[in-house]
Amino acid sequence: MRKLIFLFIIINSFVFTQWVQNERATKTTAGNLVMENVPSIPVEIKEKSRRYSNIRSASFRSWTQDGKEMLIATRFGETTQLHKINQPLGQRKQITFYDEPVGGGYFSKDKTKNGFLFSKDTGGNEYWQVYYYDFNQGKETLLTDGKTRNSIGGWSNNGKLFAFSSNKENGVDMNIFISDLKGNEKQLFSEKGSWSAIDWSVDDKRILVRRYISINESYMHFVNIEDGKMNQFNQSKDKISYGSGKFSKDGNGLYYTSDESTEFRHLRYYDFKSKKHSIITKNIKWDVRGFTISENGKYIAFVTNEDAISKLYVLKTKDYKSVKIPSLPIGQISGLKFNPDNNRLALTLNTPKSPGDIYVVNIKKRMLTQWTESEIGGLNNDQFVVPELVHVNSFDGLKVSGFLYRPKTKGPHPVIISIHGGPEGQYRPGFSSRFQYWINELNCAVLATNVRGSAGFGKSFVKMDNGYNREKSVKDIGAFLDMIDKDNNLDNQRIGVYGGSYGGYMVLASMTHYNDRLSAAVDVVGISNFVTFLRNTKAYRRDLRRAEYGDERVSEMHDFLQKISPNNNVEKITKPIFIVQGYNDPRVPVTESEQMRDKIKENGGDVWYMVAMDEGHGFRKKFNRDYYMNAVSLFFKEHLIK
Numbered sequence: 001m002r003k004l005i006f007l008f009i010i011i012n013s014f015v016f017t018q019w020v021q022n023e024r025a026t027k028t029t030a031g032n033l034v035m036e037n038v039p040s041i042p043v044e045i046k047e048k049s050r051r052y053s054n055i056r057s058a059s060f061r062s063w064t065q066d067g068k069e070m071l072i073a074t075r076f077g078e079t080t081q082l083h084k085i086n087q088p089l090g091q092r093k094q095i096t097f098y099d100e101p102v103g104g105g106y107f108s109k110d111k112t113k114n115g116f117l118f119s120k121d122t123g124g125n126e127y128w129q130v131y132y133y134d135f136n137q138g139k140e141t142l143l144t145d146g147k148t149r150n151s152i153g154g155w156s157n158n159g160k161l162f163a164f165s166s167n168k169e170n171g172v173d174m175n176i177f178i179s180d181l182k183g184n185e186k187q188l189f190s191e192k193g194s195w196s197a198i199d200w201s202v203d204d205k206r207i208l209v210r211r212y213i214s215i216n217e218s219y220m221h222f223v224n225i226e227d228g229k230m231n232q233f234n235q236s237k238d239k240i241s242y243g244s245g246k247f248s249k250d251g252n253g254l255y256y257t258s259d260e261s262t263e264f265r266h267l268r269y270y271d272f273k274s275k276k277h278s279i280i281t282k283n284i285k286w287d288v289r290g291f292t293i294s295e296n297g298k299y300i301a302f303v304t305n306e307d308a309i310s311k312l313y314v315l316k317t318k319d320y321k322s323v324k325i326p327s328l329p330i331g332q333i334s335g336l337k338f339n340p341d342n343n344r345l346a347l348t349l350n351t352p353k354s355p356g357d358i359y360v361v362n363i364k365k366r367m368l369t370q371w372t373e374s375e376i377g378g379l380n381n382d383q384f385v386v387p388e389l390v391h392v393n394s395f396d397g398l399k400v401s402g403f404l405y406r407p408k409t410k411g412p413h414p415v416i417i418s419i420h421g422g423p424e425g426q427y428r429p430g431f432s433s434r435f436q437y438w439i440n441e442l443n444c445a446v447l448a449t450n451v452r453g454s455a456g457f458g459k460s461f462v463k464m465d466n467g468y469n470r471e472k473s474v475k476d477i478g479a480f481l482d483m484i485d486k487d488n489n490l491d492n493q494r495i496g497v498y499g500g501s502y503g504g505y506m507v508l509a510s511m512t513h514y515n516d517r518l519s520a521a522v523d524v525v526g527i528s529n530f531v532t533f534l535r536n537t538k539a540y541r542r543d544l545r546r547a548e549y550g551d552e553r554v555s556e557m558h559d560f561l562q563k564i565s566p567n568n569n570v571e572k573i574t575k576p577i578f579i580v581q582g583y584n585d586p587r588v589p590v591t592e593s594e595q596m597r598d599k600i601k602e603n604g605g606d607v608w609y610m611v612a613m614d615e616g617h618g619f620r621k622k623f624n625r626d627y628y629m630n631a632v633s634l635f636f637k638e639h640l641i642k
Contacts, residue, residue, distance in 0.1 A: 002087065004058075021506060031623050036609040041630045049633060051377035052437040053626045058336040059348045059371040061105030062116060064326055067340035071095075071105040071116060072372065078622045082118060082133075088360075088371045093210045095133065096140075101620050103128070104152050105239040112158025113181075117143075117162060119151050123584045124616020126538075130164055132181055133199060144168075149540065153197025157206045163207055176209055176223065178519060188228045194544065198244060202251035208233070210242060214547035215424040215462055218242045220256070234260070234270070234277070241459065243264065244290060249297030249460035255280075257288045263458035264426040266595035267291055267302055280320055287456060288536035292345075299323065301345055303333045305456050307389070308403070308428040314345070315425045326368040329354075333583045346371075353384040360517070379432075380509060382639075383408075384436050387448070388431050388606075394452070394479040398464070398471070401457075402449040402480065403429055405439050411489035413445040414519075415641050416497070417480060419510075420448070421501030423465060423473070423548065426456040442633065442641055445490055449505070467557070469548040471564055474509045475556065481517050492517070496640045500524035500618060500631075501588060506594065508566035519638035522632055523590045524580040525617055528596035529568065530561035538586040570599040576606040576639045580628060582615035608635060 058074040061082065069086040076094065079101040083092040096118065104118040115134040121127050127149045133140045144150045146166060153163030153176065165174045169187070174194045179185040198208040198220070200480070205225055212218045220233040220242050234240070235605055243257035243265050253272055258391070259265045267281045267288045280287055284304055291302035301314045310333035316324040331351030335358075338345050343364045350356040358371040377561050387403035407413050411618045414440055420427050427448040438444045450457070451473040453465030465473040477497075484490045495518050499507040504526015511521050527533045534542060534552045550557040562568055577600060581593035589609065600607040611630060612624045619625045 005388070012224070027349045030627055032612055032614040033624060033627055034611050035631075036607075036614065038608050038610055038631050038636065041627070041634060045630050045633050046638070048441045049437060049630050051379050051434045052441075053622070053629065054375065054377040055355055055379075055433045056374045057350070057354050057431070058358055060337065060346045060358045062107050062345065063113065063339050065109065065114075065340070067344075068132050070346060070358070070371070071107070073102070073105065074372070074374070076624070077619060083372060088369050089373055090371075092372075097169075099621075104130075105163075106152060106155060108155050108159035108162075109157060110155075110236040112504065113159060117155070119150070119152055121616075123614045124618070124620060125584045126586045126616060130162075141181070143181070143183065149174070150194060153207075154200065156200045157202060158204055158347050159206075163200070164461055165194075165196050167540050174469075174540065177205065178207075178225065188223050188225070188231060191230075194540065199246045202249065208245050208247070208254070210245070212544070214544065216241050216459055217547070222243055236260070236328055243288070246291070246293055249293060249295065255291065257291070257292065257610040260343070263460060264288075267300075280315070281488060288337060290334065292336040292338060294342040295340055296342045299338070299345075299517055301338070302335050303336065305426075305428075308401075308426060308450070308456060310359075310428075312347070315424050316362075323363060323368060325363065326366055327362075328359070328368065331430075332428050352386045352429045353381045354432060355431045355433070366441045381414050383440060384431075384440050385432070387446075390447075390483065391621060392479045392483045394472075397477045398452060398476075398477050400451055400479065402447055403427055405435055405448070406489065407439050407443050407445060409443055411445075412491040413489065414492050414494035414636075415447055415484055415492075416636065416640070417477065417495065417497045417510075418446060419449045419451070419477070419497065419499035419503040419506040420454070421499065421503040422455065423453045423502040424462055425453045425502075426450055426454045428456075437629070437633065438636070440610060444496075444636070444641070447480060447484070449477065449480055452639065466548060470549070471509070471513075474494060474506065474513055477506070477510050477597075478514060481514060494519055494522040494640055496522070497634055498522040498524075500526065502527065504588070505566065508573075508577075509564070509579065511564055511575065512569040513572075515574055518575055520576050520578075520636060522578045522580065522635065523586055523593070525582060526579075526592065526596075527588055528592045528599075529565040530593070531558060531565065533588060533592055535559075536589045541587060567596050567599045570596070570603050571606070573600065573603070573605060576608070576635070578632065579610070579620075581609075581611045582612050582617060582619065583613045584616045587617045 015597050072083050073080050081096045083094050085092050089169050100120045102120050106117045114136050115259045119128040130141045130143045132530045148168040150166045155162050161178050167174050176188045194209050195213045204312045212219050217239045222231045245256035254270045265287045266279050269278050286304045286306045288562045289303045289305050293300050304311045329351050335348040345361040348356050349359050355374045360369045385405045387405045391401045399615050418531050435446045453473050485492045497507045504523040507521050507523045507584050531552045552558050579593050583590050597609045
């Protein structure tokens with residue numbers, strides 16, 4: 001009897017101790033950050049990260065009406081704002097001054113107007129509002145209601161009207177509106193789903209709109225401005241994914257991208273008179289990611305995603321013959337836009353060794369000119385590491401790929417596996433100050449993975465993780481762990497995982513499947529339970545996510561999603577986890593991180609927790625980003641490096 005009493009005391013003492021430990025979780029604040037169990041950041045880490053955190057980037061937004069200047073986005077304070085620049089490597093003149101990051105920057109073609117449209121939200125809530133900045137008055141005007149979610153759709157060709165999509169009708173469906181700068185607004189139609197305005201016809205009588213259902217399914221329609229009558233473009237019984245679309249400058253046809261009857265999204269042309277479709281890029285076996293047309297209609301420029309590398313093409317529209325252009329550094333290209341002179345093409349280029357900068361390709365002179373040179377915090381970009389492309393065969397023989405960044409020092413090195421979000425995202429070899437810090441200062445290798453379900457490898461590949469196949473993507477991580485085991489320069493006893501959004505789910509799921517092979521994990525705005533996520537994500541997102549993850553309202557799918565959700569498998573996790581969240585996140589609600597934190601604590605696990613009260617789906621403000629990355633570095637140093 002005494003032995004039983006003694007055992008009872010021991011058990012209850014252990015339970016009480018665990019309760020006390022959980023209740024005494026150290027809570028601290030820094031600005032708008034609230035943290036539990038996150039230690040103070042050592043001076044050493046702050047000093048080492050300071051230069052990396054001051055790396056900037058620039059992205060092209062728009063040419064001015066006369067083509068003499070450009071509008072760019074860059075950061076010199078806490079957030080990204082819009083700036084003007086009038087010559088290569090010239091001084092940047094800041095135009096917008098907000099606490100929140102600014103998007104857009106679209107100039108009207110109306111010569112009587114001297115300004116541009118832009119958008120911003122509040123605290124990362126993604127309820128973007130549309131504004132007009134007037135250079136003549138030096139001020140901006142709110143054009144939307146300040147309450148709903150809105151997205152800019154572009155100016156009409158005469159510059160009198162602009163289109164935008166909004167969920168103002170019911171808070172869920174994104175429908176199309178047109179308006180002038182005086183607030184004279186018109187809703188074109190009322191339909192279910194997520195609609196966006198793509199382009200205006202040459203005569204401004206029609207708008208090309210797209211209804212997005214999933215990465216594998218979307219539809220385009222022509223909508224009459226006068227009566228809102230809608231006609232579907234290219235009706236088909238097949239599920240087709242459409243990208244962008246632009247009316248030809250002569251008004252005789254439509255350029256568009258789609259994956260109809262092919263694995264990849266090709267650039268195509270539809271002739272209104274003959275009603276014939278033609279594939280312009282049929283000899284390119286990769287996705288066309290974006291395109292633009294010169295104002296005179298003579299040139300079309302587009303970018304392909306070729307094994308995660310961007311490649312720029314310029315063609316003559318009369319015969320689709322290639323135009324010779326200067327070679328660009330290997331990296332990621334975006335933001336294509338011809339100058340009004342029809343000869344200069346602006347773009348944003350991001351490479352593994354340099355952050356985003358703006359370049360201009362002169363078609364006639366075949367010259368490449370750099371317009372911005374972003375600061376890299378006083379670092380030498382020669383020390384930055386260029387990744388190598390690696391492939392592994394997964395459990396079922398499927399080949400999946402990733403990019404491996406190796407430190408220049410002698411190994412074996414600890415490894416941080418980074419998993420992208422989406423889930424239809426794709427890791428591409430662009431610049432990452434975070435990766436370079438881990439490599440150079442923590443002496444860690446970084447493996448950025450593209451598991452099944454990633455974009456860029458064909459429409460069949462992107463569907464391989466849908467619904468009941470969800471955990472097959474987790475098993476792909478197991479194949480990368482096997483690769484690490486076989487590499488003598490990588491330390492298989494010190495492996496961490498890092499990821500955000502869906503990548504956060506993958507981190508948590510990896511910990512439930514491979515806890516014995518992993519040392520630590522960082523989950524950023526990650527999904528912990530698919531059922532609660534689908535119930536609590538914003539209403540305008542639910543059907544979109546159900547198309548990918550499955551419908552939790554169906555009993556069989558509900559049970560499956562509960563079975564695989566990390567917060568229902570928390571007992572399998574015994575290694576330290578750092579959970580990071582934005583309080584205002586409309587995509588993955590804060591409750592996803594809270595319930596995972598609480599489950600780990602109940603299980604007696606080691607969990608660090610950080611929530612930013614003024615952020616949403618990811619951290620966009622410099623103070624928050626810097627503190628969070630320093631905390632992540634400290635976490636890996638304590639639980640992975642030593």
